[in-house]
Amino acid sequence: MAGGIKRGALIGCGFFSLNHLHGWQDVRGAQIVAVCDLDSHKAEAVGRDFGVEAVFTDAETMLAQTNLDFVDVATTPPSHRALVERVCSHGLAVICQKPIADTYEDAKAMVDAARSAGVPFLIHENFRWQMGFVRIKAELDAGRIGTPRFARLSFRHGFDVYATQPYLATIERFVLMDLGIHLYDVARHLMGEVDHLACETASLRPGVAGEDSFTSLLRHTSGAVSLVDCSFASTIHPEPFPATLAWIEGDKGTLELTTDLCLRIHTADGKVAESVDPPVPAWGERPWHTIQDSVIRFQSHVVDVLNGTADPQPSGRDNLNTLALTLASYDAMQERRMIDMAQWQEQQ
Ligand SMILES: NC(=O)c1ccc[n+]([C@@H]2O[C@H](COP(=O)([O-])OP(=O)(O)OC[C@H]3O[C@@H](n4cnc5c(N)ncnc54)[C@H](O)[C@@H]3O)[C@@H](O)[C@H]2O)c1
Numbered sequence: 018m019a020g021g022i023k024r025g026a027l028i029g030c031g032f033f034s035l036n037h038l039h040g041w042q043d044v045r046g047a048q049i050v051a052v053c054d055l056d057s058h059k060a061e062a063v064g065r066d067f068g069v070e071a072v073f074t075d076a077e078t079m080l081a082q083t084n085l086d087f088v089d090v091a092t093t094p095p096s097h098r099a100l101v102e103r104v105c106s107h108g109l110a111v112i113c114q115k116p117i118a119d120t121y122e123d124a125k126a127m128v129d130a131a132r133s134a135g136v137p138f139l140i141h142e143n144f145r146w147q148m149g150f151v152r153i154k155a156e157l158d159a160g161r162i163g164t165p166r167f168a169r170l171s172f173r174h175g176f177d178v179y180a181t182q183p184y185l186a187t188i189e190r191f192v193l194m195d196l197g198i199h200l201y202d203v204a205r206h207l208m209g210e211v212d213h214l215a216c217e218t219a220s221l222r223p224g225v226a227g228e229d230s231f232t233s234l235l236r237h238t239s240g241a242v243s244l245v246d247c248s249f250a251s252t253i254h255p256e257p258f259p260a261t262l263a264w265i266e267g268d269k270g271t272l273e274l275t276t277d278l279c280l281r282i283h284t285a286d287g288k289v290a291e292s293v294d295p296p297v298p299a300w301g302e303r304p305w306h307t308i309q310d311s312v313i314r315f316q317s318h319v320v321d322v323l324n325g326t327a328d329p330q331p332s333g334r335d336n337l338n339t340l341a342l343t344l345a346s347y348d349a350m351q352e353r354r355m356i357d358m359a360q361w362q363e364q365q
Contacts, residue, residue, distance in 0.1 A: 023047040023323045024085050028076050028100055029092030030054035030063040032181050033114070037091050037141075038067045039300040040312040046320040051083045076100055080107045087323060090114060091141075093184065094194075098123040101333075105134040110323055114141045116198045116343065117336050119190075121365045124340050128333045137322050138333035143311040144199040144261070145206045145330070146318070149274045149293040153263065156272055157207060161282060163269030168208050168243040169262070170200045173251040176258035179225075191227025192247055193218065193346050200245045200261070201342040202331060204235060207265065208243055210338065211235045213357045216346035221250035233346055259308055278307065341365075 027037060027049050041049045051071035054060040064072035073079035080088070080103065087110040090100050097118050104111040111131065117140050118124040131138030144150065157165060179186045185195060193216075205211065214235045218228035230248035237243065257276035265272040270284035278294035295310035297303060321327035331339070338358075345356040 023087055023320060024050045024083075025087045025089055026051040026053065026071075026079055026083060026085050027063075027089045027091060028053045028079075029090060029096075029114075030056070030059040031091070031093075034063065034091040036309055036312045037089055037316075038063060039298065040309070040316045041089075042067070042300075043298060043313050044316045044320060046324065047087070047316070049089070051079050051085070053079045076103055080104065080109070085109055087112065087137075087319070089141075094119045098127055101127045101138070102130045105130040105136055105138075108134055108136060110137040110139075112139045112141055112319060113333070115202075115336075116194050117333060117340055119194075121337070121340060121344055121362075124333070124337055125365075128337060131333055137329055139319060139322060139329040140331055140333055140336040141312075141315060142199065142202045142331050142336065142339070143308065143315045144203050146311040146314040147261070147293075147307055148295045148310060148314075149261070149263070149278065149280055149307075150203055150207070151314070152280050152291070152293055153265065153272050153274060154207060156282065157265070157267075161270060162265065162267030162272055162284065165208055165239075165265055165267045166241050167264075167266040168204065168241065169264040170204055170243065170245045171247070171262040172196055172200060172259075173246070173248040173253065173262075174256060174258035175250060175252050176256060178249060186225045189227050190347065191225065192229050192249055193231055193343050196247050196249075197231055197233070197245070197346065198339060198343045200247060201233075202336070202339045203261070203263075204243045204245055205339060205342070206331075208235075208237050208239070208241050210238045211342055211358050212238045213355050214342060214345060214349060215355050216349040218346075218350045221248070225249075231346065231350075233349075235342070259304060338362075 053073040057074050060072045088104040090113045216233040218231040229250050232246040235243040260276035263274035273281040280293045281290045297306040301309040345361045349356045
């Protein structure tokens, strides 16, 4: 697989796939040569708009008939396991959109399939690839604020996400699975593994089937504590969507990521501020550009993984622990108790 342009296929030509397709066009070292969607109109439209000639409505037919290095799965979770297992059976590297799966059992099976096939398996967890979080991780690794002891990650807005993703209003497990999983990945990435957690959820907006807000308290194995909160039913002016607010305290200082995309570093030497507002891609637009830029960053990383120069960030295996936090949050809410994560994972 080393060297040369990597040949990729995209499965799932829906709402978010357009970011994938544009992103792949911006990334050096990889090219999408085939697309597939159960809906022929969507597959054909994407093929036409992105100049991809090989268009399929059946993933197996595409995998059997196309010379590929990797497959990018951008469908919704119910199809993830079957598609990832199929791709692995062809010995190809696979990327799967978050959430990896609806159940821990399915996610484990996907990780096992990739391990057995000996292929790289990445989860498209682009939040940790947002410029603000890339900078925060670098500062934490450099010891700028010492040992991290407390974090708050907060994603609150009132943006109409249902206009472009109508299925979000119908799913029973909503905001924790859709957005919480991103925040939990970032919390683990920055603050380490979680020992136990508590969670409260609420359903605020009429007509939305699942929970549309949650507040979680995480105790990390390091002893640090994180507060992770999210609401899709907040009235805030100006509308901060899709920005995440972060506040991380260490024993030597504090890192602050504001919703206007500024990173402030507070230490004994005073406060310094820098912009973490990324460039708007030629195909992108504000305020989506932070997400769009993170897709490009993630995909560039995928090329490094395919070339054997980087380890997956995150891998499917790593993402099992993130999914565990998300699923355990529902148990914490329903059973009104703290969940011990080691115990929870043993029971699965
Ligand atoms: N990382 C992010 O920032 C981000 C943002 C939005 C959505 N997402 C994720 O992206 C995924 C897709 O979301 P979306 O809003 O684009 O969904 P969507 O419903 O618009 O698109 C999914 C597409 O997959 C196709 N599909 C389903 N099963 C298939 C199969 N077996 N073979 C071929 N095609 C199949 C459907 O026909 C549909 O066109 C979800 O998992 C969602 O959580 C991620």
